[in-house]
Amino acid sequence: MTFALFTEQILNGLQLGVMLFLMAAGLTLIFGVMGLINLAHGSLFMVGGFVCAAVAVWSGSFWLGLAASLVASAAAGALVEIAVIRRLYDRDHLDQVLATFALVLMFSEATRFVFGSSPLYLNPPAMLSGPVMLPGGIAYPAYRLAIIVAGLLVAGGLGLLINRTRLGVRIRAGEADREMISALGIDIRTLYTIVFALGAALAGFAGALVGAIQSVEVGMGEPVLILAFVVIVIGGIGSIRGALIASVIVGVVDTMGRFLLPDLLSGMMDAASARGTGAAIASMLIYVLMALVLIVKPRGLFPAHG
Amino acid sequence: MKNTVIAAATIAAFAAGMASAHADPVKVGMITTLSGGGASLGIDSRDGFLLAVKQSGTKDIEVIVEDDAQKPDLAVQLADKLIQSDKVDVLTGIVWSNLAMAVVPSAVAQGKLYLSTNAAPSQLAGAGCNANYYSVSYQNDNLHEAAGEYANTAGMKKVFIMAPNYPAGKDSLAGFKRFYKGEVVSEIYTELGAKDYAGEIAQIRASGADGVFFFLPGGMGISFMKQYAGAGVDVPLIGPAFSFDQNILQAVGDAALGVKNTSTWSKDLDNQANKDFVAAYQAEYNRLPSIYAAQGYDTANLLISAMAKAAVSDQAGFRTALEAANFKSVRGKFSFGPNHHPIQDIYVREVVKEGDIYTNKIVATAMTDHADAYAADCKM
Numbered sequence: 001m002t003f004a005l006f007t008e009q010i011l012n013g014l015q016l017g018v019m020l021f022l023m024a025a026g027l028t029l030i031f032g033v034m035g036l037i038n039l040a041h042g043s044l045f046m047v048g049g050f051v052c053a054a055v056a057v058w059s060g061s062f063w064l065g066l067a068a069s070l071v072a073s074a075a076a077g078a079l080v081e082i083a084v085i086r087r088l089y090d091r092d093h094l095d096q097v098l099a100t101f102a103l104v105l106m107f108s109e110a111t112r113f114v115f116g117s118s119p120l121y122l123n124p125p126a127m128l129s130g131p132v133m134l135p136g137g138i139a140y141p142a143y144r145l146a147i148i149v150a151g152l153l154v155a156g157g158l159g160l161l162i163n164r165t166r167l168g169v170r171i172r173a174g175e176a177d178r179e180m181i182s183a184l185g186i187d188i189r190t191l192y193t194i195v196f197a198l199g200a201a202l203a204g205f206a207g208a209l210v211g212a213i214q215s216v217e218v219g220m221g222e223p224v225l226i227l228a229f230v231v232i233v234i235g236g237i238g239s240i241r242g243a244l245i246a247s248v249i250v251g252v253v254d255t256m257g258r259f260l261l262p263d264l265l266s267g268m269m270d271a272a273s274a275r276g277t278g279a280a281i282a283s284m285l286i287y288v289l290m291a292l293v294l295i296v297k298p299r300g301l302f303p304a305h306g
Numbered sequence: 307m308k309n310t311v312i313a314a315a316t317i318a319a320f321a322a323g324m325a326s327a328h329a330d331p332v333k334v335g336m337i338t339t340l341s342g343g344g345a346s347l348g349i350d351s352r353d354g355f356l357l358a359v360k361q362s363g364t365k366d367i368e369v370i371v372e373d374d375a376q377k378p379d380l381a382v383q384l385a386d387k388l389i390q391s392d393k394v395d396v397l398t399g400i401v402w403s404n405l406a407m408a409v410v411p412s413a414v415a416q417g418k419l420y421l422s423t424n425a426a427p428s429q430l431a432g433a434g435c436n437a438n439y440y441s442v443s444y445q446n447d448n449l450h451e452a453a454g455e456y457a458n459t460a461g462m463k464k465v466f467i468m469a470p471n472y473p474a475g476k477d478s479l480a481g482f483k484r485f486y487k488g489e490v491v492s493e494i495y496t497e498l499g500a501k502d503y504a505g506e507i508a509q510i511r512a513s514g515a516d517g518v519f520f521f522l523p524g525g526m527g528i529s530f531m532k533q534y535a536g537a538g539v540d541v542p543l544i545g546p547a548f549s550f551d552q553n554i555l556q557a558v559g560d561a562a563l564g565v566k567n568t569s570t571w572s573k574d575l576d577n578q579a580n581k582d583f584v585a586a587y588q589a590e591y592n593r594l595p596s597i598y599a600a601q602g603y604d605t606a607n608l609l610i611s612a613m614a615k616a617a618v619s620d621q622a623g624f625r626t627a628l629e630a631a632n633f634k635s636v637r638g639k640f641s642f643g644p645n646h647h648p649i650q651d652i653y654v655r656e657v658v659k660e661g662d663i664y665t666n667k668i669v670a671t672a673m674t675d676h677a678d679a680y681a682a683d684c685k686m
Contacts, residue, residue: 112341214529214533
């Protein structure tokens with residue numbers, strides 16, 4: 001194994017982590033502020049991917065598609081919040097899971113109705129299409145590097161928003177005490193809609209970014225949603241900082257596990273079964289990690305309050 | 307004079323017999339995937355099948371189409387319903403091997419015929435074969451075997467091979483290695499449904515291989531090819547047709563151009579049945595057919611050819627008529643081996659762009675009159 005290969009795999013883990021963060025940040029905010037489990041977050045990811053693909057093909061510009069995906073997923077999020085989610089805040093988690101799962105099914109079939117069953121075409125913009133040479137002779141896809149940069153910028157921006165703005169103060173106050181903040185005269189309904197739309201926009205942004213290197217198809221959001229839930233459980237529910245750190249940990253552990261485990265195991269068993277077993281264990285690794293974290297810190301690494 | 311009358315009477319009686327064979331209607335239950343991520347495969351299978359039924363003009367086939375949503379438990383329920391309440395004679399249409407394994411053994415044990423439009427797992431080709439089961443598509447290993455054979459002729463000395471970690475993925479790599487004679491530098495099992503292949507691509511870049519064989523059906527293949535092109539690795543790719551069907555290629559775009567893939571069918575196969583099929587399919591559905599559509603079309607034509615010779619109530623006679631495979635296949639040559647799996651040619655195709663449409667053209671024949679590795683274990 002060379003240094004270049006190892007570094008490239010670390011970068012891959014970081015890129016996966018940053019992408020997971022965009023999903024997990026919205027999920028953890030919505031859970032932290034509104035106490036809502038939102039299974040339909042993966043559908044907003046899908047909306048981002050489809051709108052970006054459709055607008056990019058129609059206009060010929062990936063960037064226009066990306067902007068449209070932000071607007072469309074935020075709008076879809078706000079609409080869903082006002083029409084459905086608003087009625088769920090006082091219900092228990094099982095009702096929320098049922099209702100948001102119904103939303104998943106409705107989003108999937110509506111998307112199929114509008115766009116058809118075949119996957120859509122979406123490729124990275126030409127200026128980011130090839131590899132770039134990094135120091136140390138590492139050829140790395142420019143687009144993945146751009147995802148890392150974009151994700152870190154969003155993380156920074158989100159940190160500023162939460163910690164340095166009036167909206168951020170309200171969001172943090174909403175997390176700490178819902179009744180008190182409405183007693184102080186803040187329109188909690190609008191705040192909830194804004195938080196939900198913000199989370200939706202982040203998910204849609206992730207869907208559009210990832211759609212360019214993966215397949216834009218119905219159901220693309222659900223596998224990512226599961227990983228994002230793992231992230232927020234490890235990071236501590238409601239914590240943006242926890243989500244960022246846990247995302248990177250999950251991304252790197254997942255990528256390096258897939259990469260290294262089959263080789264490590266081949267010292268213990270024959271090559272063919274080491275390949276199969278290694279791959280199987282690697283796909284369980286982050287869940288094992290989640291279980292270990294929960295044993296040591298039952299509320300996650302960085303619990304939001306208390 | 308008398309002789310003529312007898313002859314005429316014989317002909318009339320014979321014709322009446324023929325007519326009764328014709329008039330014996332057949333009820334077909336089609337279970338296929340019409341919703342979810344794999345829907346385009348099932349939709350093409352159905353459309354190909356129904357096109358052949360429509361072209362034949364027969365009123366004697368009734369097709370009941372059901373959507374399995376790619377869920378084995380749902381497929382089993384649908385099969386029970388079709389057999390017990392609709393009383394179908396023939397089942398067909400399943401795309402995925404895990405669904406086929408859930409439905410086929412019990413359906414054929416209940417005396418129903420099963421004609422496979424796609425899935426053909428090894429378990430049903432060897433010791434588990436059945437007189438009522440016919441694969442009109444291929445045996446699952448076939449396209450991978452052909453890819454191994456093609457890697458030899460293309461002069462690939464060191465290949466990197468990759469498939470999802472599930473039974474069909476393991477069969478795929480085993481099939482490739484059955485015929486490939488060079489060195490396998492690395493063998494990787496990816497997670498089923500994985501969409502990110504950055505790690506695998508980094509390993510391909512570092513492996514020093516001169517060829518990559520991959521079996522990643524559906525969205526997995528789309529993701530892999532886009533990311534592979536973006537990574538700037540120039541090791542040539544080869545795979546089975548599943549990652550290169552007409553619906554997938556449009557989503558991959560330029561990243562797929564020039565990639566070689568093995569297939570039993572291609573839209574440019576030079577025979578009259580295929581030309582007619584491609585033209586009729588485009589006229590009917592306003593899109594190019596995929597391999598799944600071609601296999602669905604052949605399956606319906608096989609059924610229609612058997613109905614002309616025997617009544618479906620005459621089980622032994624109908625089976626003999628199916629075994630004869632006396633229909634004009636869009637694949638040109640087509641016959642059944644002793645385990646009811648095809649003996650056919652397998653081609654190498656290259657992805658090309660025709661106008662705005664990405665499609666395949668045949669560049670070589672990988673294997674001629676190829677059967678499968680399991681036929682010897684089949685005792686029928």
